[in-house]
Amino acid sequence: MDFDLTEEQRMFRDSLRKFLDAEVRSLDERWGDLEMTAERAKPLLKMLIPWGYVGSEGILAGGSDPIIRCVQSEELSATFPGLAGMSGITSGSVSLIAANAHPDLAERLVAPLSQGDLIGCIATTEPEAGSDPSGIRSRAERKGDHWVINGVKSWISNGSVADVAVVLAQTDPAQGPAGFRQFVVERQKSPFESREIPTIGLRSFPTSELFFNDVEVPDTNVLGGWNSERAAPERAFQRTLQMFSHARAGTGMMAVGIARCAYETALEYVQIRRQFGKEIIRHQLVAAMIADMATEIDAARLLCHRAYLALQRGRADVEASMAKWYATEAAVKVASTAIQCMGANGLATENRVERCLRDSRMLTMPDGTTQIQKLIISRALTGRSAIR
Ligand SMILES: Cc1cc2nc3c(=O)[nH]c(=O)nc-3n(C[C@H](O)[C@H](O)[C@H](O)COP(=O)(O)OP(=O)(O)OC[C@H]3O[C@@H](n4cnc5c(N)ncnc54)[C@H](O)[C@@H]3O)c2cc1C
Numbered sequence: 001m002d003f004d005l006t007e008e009q010r011m012f013r014d015s016l017r018k019f020l021d022a023e024v025r026s027l028d029e030r031w032g033d034l035e036m037t038a039e040r041a042k043p044l045l046k047m048l049i050p051w052g053y054v055g056s057e058g059i060l061a062g063g064s065d066p067i068i069r070c071v072q073s074e075e076l077s078a079t080f081p082g083l084a085g086m087s088g089i090t091s092g093s094v095s096l097i098a099a100n101a102h103p104d105l106a107e108r109l110v111a112p113l114s115q116g117d118l119i120g121c122i123a124t125t126e127p128e129a130g131s132d133p134s135g136i137r138s139r140a141e142r143k144g145d146h147w148v149i150n151g152v153k154s155w156i157s158n159g160s161v162a163d164v165a166v167v168l169a170q171t172d173p174a175q176g177p178a179g180f181r182q183f184v185v186e187r188q189k190s191p192f193e194s195r196e197i198p199t200i201g202l203r204s205f206p207t208s209e210l211f212f213n214d215v216e217v218p219d220t221n222v223l224g225g226w227n228s229e230r231a232a233p234e235r236a237f238q239r240t241l242q243m244f245s246h247a248r249a250g251t252g253m254m255a256v257g258i259a260r261c262a263y264e265t266a267l268e269y270v271q272i273r274r275q276f277g278k279e280i281i282r283h284q285l286v287a288a289m290i291a292d293m294a295t296e297i298d299a300a301r302l303l304c305h306r307a308y309l310a311l312q313r314g315r316a317d318v319e320a321s322m323a324k325w326y327a328t329e330a331a332v333k334v335a336s337t338a339i340q341c342m343g344a345n346g347l348a349t350e351n352r353v354e355r356c357l358r359d360s361r362m363l364t365m366p367d368g369t370t371q372i373q374k375l376i377i378s379r380a381l382t383g384r385s386a387i388r
Contacts, residue, residue, distance in 0.1 A: 016072065016075050020075055024047070025079050031044075032081070036204045038163075051072065054115075074253055076257065078257035080204075081258050086204075096122070096182070099231065113164065118163040124240055125156065126152060137151060137170065139169060147171075147216070147217050149214075149216075150212055153210040153212075154209045160194045160206045162194075166183070166185075167212070168236060179234075182239065183221055184221040200358050201360070245311060245321075246311055252320075252327035253327070258360045259331040262339075262357070263338060265351070266293070266342055297334060300327035303319075303322055321373035325370045335357035
């Protein structure tokens with residue numbers, strides 16, 4: 001087993017890093033901690049396309065080399081984490097559409113979503129249904145050859161800037177989750193309202209409430225059943241749960257990138273800052289903090305790489321949940337330790353590490369909280385569920 005990057009992967013990482021340092025870092029300094037707009041987001045996403053971001057060849061589609069996917073996510077998250085989030089969610093939505101939409105709809109949406117001309121989001125969570133998505137209440141009723149959607153979605157990444165939303169809604173409450181369907185809602189044709197929810201971090205990666213009031217979508221915008229039996233429309237809930245596994249590995253890698261940014265900033269500082277007549281790295285308790293951070297990041301990265309590799313082979317719920325909870329909690333710890341290494345300077349908003357703490361703090365919730373990941377792992381290991 002080789003834990004190092006291959007020569008090819010290393011070369012890709014080094015050139016990507018050069019590009020991000022030269023072209024993207026200053027944009028993060030300017031926009032990364034501010035509310036995002038669609039007008040600003042689209043040119044940013046387009047810049048990334050030559051480097052393999054955004055398009056339908058994302059992790060859901062199996063992608064190319066999963067370790068290259070990890071490298072892409074880590075490097076962008078270490079540079080402009082909000083943009084990494086936006087691109088990851090758009091990739092997820094385009095992959096769902098490419099694999100499950102009516103051919104006409106796929107033809108209309110996949111290219112513009114993959115090229116940064118449209119932004120996508122995936123809307124599952126509701127005010128009353130967070131950790132338990134089986135409790136969603138949004139309703140879709142069939143009227144002739146179209147559906148009418150009513151309901152509220154909350155905490156939807158990219159929501160306020162999205163042109164296309166993949167919305168999970170109930171079509172037949174008597175059936176429970178078997179009545180769920182996924183609808184592709186094109187905002188221009190089927191308008192819905194949104195409101196950005198202000199948050200502690202990742203401010204350039206909008207999380208929003210979406211409001212669907214008698215929103216009409218054609219029958220052909222239901223996902224599933226057009227291409228294969230396996231992807232039947234009534235498998236919408238299973239598809240949602242399966243998608244979570246991929247999203248978890250992605251969120252884990254995003255956390256690794258943010259943690260690395262905090263660590264590298266602190267590492268540079270402790271080798272320059274002097275107290276008691278020497279660089280503070282030469283005080284053993286500071287040296288230990290550096291070792292702790294480096295170890296946490298390596299452990300998180302290895303778990304995420306394993307999850308990406310396992311997901312390419314098939315279902316890997318345990319690997320994905322382990323990677324997600326460990327990496328996101330590690331990032332919070334690392335960012336906090338980085339602040340400690342830098343003393344009061346670590347708290348200044350003009351230095352980067354305080355934002356790493358705020359950004360990383362966002363990641364222990366999405367795609368299932370830390371607690372939910374642990375319940376998924378223990379259920380798989382023991383065959384007994386402690387979730388309900
Ligand atoms: C940055 C961000 C991005 C997001 N992006 C999206 C998105 O794109 N699309 C989307 O649909 N949703 C998205 N979400 C929503 C996210 O999936 C939910 O926040 C998450 O599932 C948790 O739900 P909740 O916040 O309602 O917490 P709750 O479910 O209310 O949980 C509150 C607390 O109770 C604990 N808890 C709940 N049930 C149990 C249990 N059985 N056992 C033990 N503890 C339990 C939780 O761990 C948590 O600590 C996003 C959230 C964030 C923060």
